[in-house]
Amino acid sequence: xxxxLGRGLASRxxxxxxxxxxxxxxxxxxxTAGRPYSLVPPPWDVAVQWWDLAFxxxxxxxxxxxxLDHTLASLGRVYGGFALAALVALPLGMLIGRVAVARDLxxxxxxxxxPIPVTAWLPLAMIVFGIGPRSAFFLVFLGAFYPILLxxxxxxxxxxxxxxxxxxxxxxxxxxxxxKVVLPASLPSIFTGLRLGLxxxxxxxxxxxxxxxxxxxxxxxxxxxxxSRTEIVISGMITIGLLGFLSDRLIQALGRRLLRxxxxxx
Amino acid sequence: xxxxxxxxxxxxxxxxxxxxIQGVGKRFAFGAETITALSGATLRIPKGQFVCLIGPSGCGxxxxxxxxxxxxxxxxGTLLMAGRHVAGPGPDRGMVFQDYGLFPxxxxxxxxxxxxxxxxxxxxxxxxxxxxxxxxxxLTRFADAYPHQLSGGMKQRVAIARVLANQAEVVLMDEPxxxxxxxxxxxxxxxxxxxxxxxxxxxxxxxxxxxxxILLADRVVVMSPGPGRIVADExxxxxxxxxxxxxxxxxxxxxxxxxxxxxx
Numbered sequence: 061x062x063x064x065l066g067r068g069l070a071s072r073x074x075x076x077x078x079x080x081x082x083x084x085x086x087x088x089x090x091x092t093a094g095r096p097y098s099l100v101p102p103p104w105d106v107a108v109q110w111w112d113l114a115f116x117x118x119x120x121x122x123x124x125x126x127x128l129d130h131t132l133a134s135l136g137r138v139y140g141g142f143a144l145a146a147l148v149a150l151p152l153g154m155l156i157g158r159v160a161v162a163r164d165l166x167x168x169x170x171x172x173x174x175p176i177p178v179t180a181w182l183p184l185a186m187i188v189f190g191i192g193p194r195s196a197f198f199l200v201f202l203g204a205f206y207p208i209l210l211x212x213x214x215x216x217x218x219x220x221x222x223x224x225x226x227x228x229x230x231x232x233x234x235x236x237x238x239x240k241v242v243l244p245a246s247l248p249s250i251f252t253g254l255r256l257g258l259x260x261x262x263x264x265x266x267x268x269x270x271x272x273x274x275x276x277x278x279x280x281x282x283x284x285x286x287x288s289r290t291e292i293v294i295s296g297m298i299t300i301g302l303l304g305f306l307s308d309r310l311i312q313a314l315g316r317r318l319l320r321x322x323x324x325x326x
Numbered sequence: 327x328x329x330x331x332x333x334x335x336x337x338x339x340x341x342x343x344x345x346x347i348q349g350v351g352k353r354f355a356f357g358a359e360t361i362t363a364l365s366g367a368t369l370r371i372p373k374g375q376f377v378c379l380i381g382p383s384g385c386g387x388x389x390x391x392x393x394x395x396x397x398x399x400x401x402x403g404t405l406l407m408a409g410r411h412v413a414g415p416g417p418d419r420g421m422v423f424q425d426y427g428l429f430p431x432x433x434x435x436x437x438x439x440x441x442x443x444x445x446x447x448x449x450x451x452x453x454x455x456x457x458x459x460x461x462x463x464x465l466t467r468f469a470d471a472y473p474h475q476l477s478g479g480m481k482q483r484v485a486i487a488r489v490l491a492n493q494a495e496v497v498l499m500d501e502p503x504x505x506x507x508x509x510x511x512x513x514x515x516x517x518x519x520x521x522x523x524x525x526x527x528x529x530x531x532x533x534x535x536x537x538x539x540i541l542l543a544d545r546v547v548v549m550s551p552g553p554g555r556i557v558a559d560e561x562x563x564x565x566x567x568x569x570x571x572x573x574x575x576x577x578x579x580x581x582x583x584x585x586x587x588x589x590x
Contacts, residue, residue, distance in 0.1 A: 225397055226427040230441035230492050231417035240444060244431040321431045321472040 101291045109291035110298065123280070123292060131299065133275040134265055137193065138307075141200025142261045146254060149205050153212025153253075158242065170209070178203045178264050186271055196268030196276065203264035204257035211253025215246030248322050251315050258311055262304040277303075342409055344496060344528050345371040345394065350403035352389050352554075362553035363389045367403070369547065369556070371530065373495075376522055378539035378546045379532045381586065386554020387532045391498050394530065395421045407496070417441055420489030422499040426481040428473040434484050435460060435469040441492030459487040462521065479510035486518070490525065499531045503538070515541060519566065536582050540575060541568055548585045558585050 085103050092102040101109075112118035116125030155162040156170075178199055185195040219242055227241045269278025277296050284292035319325035351365040364386030371377055379387040392398045393405060396415040405412040407419060421427075428437050436443075439456035447455075460466045463483040473481055482502055489497055503511040519542065522529055533539055539546045540562055548558040560582065564574055 222423060222425060222427040223429065225395075225415070225421065226423070226429070227444070228397075228415035229395055229417070229419065229421045230444060230488070232444045236444065241429075244429070247431070321433075321474070323474045 099290070101294070106291045106294045106298075109289075110295040113292065113295050123284075123289075126280075127295075127299065130275050130277050130280050130296075131303065133193075133273075133279075134269065134277045134300075135303070137196050137200055137268065137276065138258075138261045138265050141197050141265075142204045142258050144197075145201045145204035145257060145261075146208055149208035149253075149257075150212055150250065153209045153250075154216050154238075154242075156209075157213040157216035157246075158238070174206055178260075179267055182267060182271065191272035193273050193276075195271050196265065196273055196278070199264045199268035200261045203260040207256035207260055208250075208253040211249050211256065212246070215249025215253070216242050218249070219245040248319055248325060251319060251325070255308065255311050255315070258307060259304070262300065262307065266300065343370040344373040344408055345369070345530075346404075346406040346409075347371075347390075347394070348404045348406075350390070350393060350400045350405055352386065352393060352398065353401040364393075364554040365402070367554075367556050369559070371528060373528055374526055376529045376542060376544045377531065378543035379530065379549060380534065380536065380539045380546055380582070381549030381554075382534065382551055384551035384554065385549035386551070387549050388500055389554065390549075391421075391500055391530060391532050394496070395419055395498050397421075417445065417492050418494060419496045419498055420492055420494030422482070422485045422489060422497065422502045424501045424504050426473070426478075426485050428481055428484055428488075430473050433470050433472055434465055434476070437473070437484050438487045438491050440488060455491050459491040462490070463487045463517070477510075478506050479514060482506065482514060483517075486521070490521070490527075494527075496528045496530065499529065501532055501534070504533070511538075516567075518542070536579055536586070537570055540564075540578050540582070541570060546582060548582060550586075560585075 088100075088103050092098045092100050093104070094102075108118055110127075112120075112124050114125070114127040118124070152166070156166055157163070181199060181202055182195070185198045189195045189198055223241050223245060224237065227237055232240050265276070266278035266281065269276035270282045273279045277300050281293050281296040284290070284296065315325055347367055347369040350367045352363045354361045354363055367386070367390055369377075379390065381387050389398065393400050394407075394412065396412050396419065407416075412419075415421075429440065432440060435456050438459050439452040442452045442455050456469075457466075460469050463486060465480060465483055465487070468476065468480065473484070476484070485502070486497075503514055506514065515538065518529075521527070531539075531542060543562050546558075546560045546562060547556055548560065549555065550557045560578075562578065564572075564578070568575060
């Protein structure tokens with residue numbers, strides 16, 4: 061009974077979730093289909109183009125069946141830049157959050173650098189790293205860096221004082237407190253930072269790949285625009301959206317597993 | 327009434343007291359002013375005694391408890407635990423907090439085994455210890471639950487088991503049942519007495535409820551604010567289990583209420 065009710069609710073939810081995109085597609089179709097001078101191609105044309113981009117066999121041009129290469133190139137930059145950002149931001153955040161000297165030394169500088177938008181770094185990145193994948197990688201790193209850093213600092217700073225007392229009276233030494241108390245207690249915050257960072261990495265990748273990179277989803281979007289292949293532009297956008305969504309789902313599932321104990325995540 | 331008031335305050339001179347508190351005080355700097363939270367507290371507590379510290383807020387009872395725990399240092403006087411100066415928190419003095427202080431990322435079993443595990447006991451021994459104390463507080467069925475899944479009473483059972491599993495000799499309890507409903511509180515009071523009797527613990531229990539103090543303690547230490555100090559040290563000569571509706575119980579209750587009331 062309860063299970064049947066649950067299924068009923070779930071299917072109702074799924075139906076509602078689908079309603080908006082279906083209506084959107086319909087509106088898109090009605091606004092564009094059969095109009096030869098429409099700037100935006102109708103959804104069916106985009107679907108065909110996406111299929112050709114992914115598997116080939118329709119147009120058999122320069123872009124056919126290249127989606128996997130572009131996707132892998134972008135994925136590599138997103139996850140590579142993200143991993144490097146995590147590698148630097150996690151220990152740095154713990155240091156700033158727990159060690160007064162580190163905070164006094166680094167925090168003011170980071171606060172001044174933080175408001176500079178990632179996109180404003182683009183020209184400098186191109187000057188320093190040249191036109192190519194290294195600039196894209198750098199921008200992804202920068203985009204993921206601050207959310208991870210700030211949430212890590214916040215996490216290790218907001219450990220309940222009571223938990224330190226509990227650990228101390230149970231015999232945990234001062235040195236062991238970091239591993240036994242600070243790190244596990246700040247995991248939910250750290251995790252939020254990682255999730256936000258990965259989201260930003262996907263935002264930044266397109267900008268990063270517009271700098272004259274040969275492969276990558278951002279690269280074909282820009283290239284296709286110059287060639288007026290709007291179907292490819294939209295296909296690339298949809299692919300990035302799907303990958304970003306899947307990527308977020310993955311990290312959320314990981315979080316639910318690791319943070320079963322937390323009422324906000326479990 | 328009179329004969330109760332005349333009960334001698336027995337200084338526990340038998341052997342070395344497990345806790346020897348001599349003229350202990352605590353002053354806090356508050357801006358330019360100095361606030362005296364506690365002054366001249368002297369108490370000798372023999373092993374195995376159940377002591378309640380009672381008094382209104384601001385009387386320094388929690389401050390005294392936190393100094394015994396080693397969370398705060400005394401501004402004056404000496405504090406000896408088993409003959410040694412208290413220099414900080416240690417596993418010989420376990421604390422049970424009103425807000426539990428459980429580690430939310432550990433299961434009930436892991437919380438109870440935390441102390442022995444943190445001090446490097448072998449894995450099998452930690453597991454056996456955790457199982458024993460899970461059983462003692464009746465939480466075996468909830469061994470793998472996380473704290474946020476438990477009721478307040480269950481959380482406090484975990485907190486007590488955690489301290490016992492760590493072989494604390496003195497258990498310090500800071501209004502441990504203050505946040506619980508009346509039913510749960512009564513059950514936990516009975517369980518605590520059973521555990522105290524069977525384990526031979528020394529318990530120092532802070533409360534502001536007179537009835538709770540008389541129900542539990544061998545000895546009730548009455549404290550008063552402004553500045554915080556000890557004003558009376560009363561024996562509870564009633565046999566256990568105690569009947570809160572009994573004549574002697576209520577005579578003692580009136581006596582303590584008078585002691586507490588006369589300070590305002």
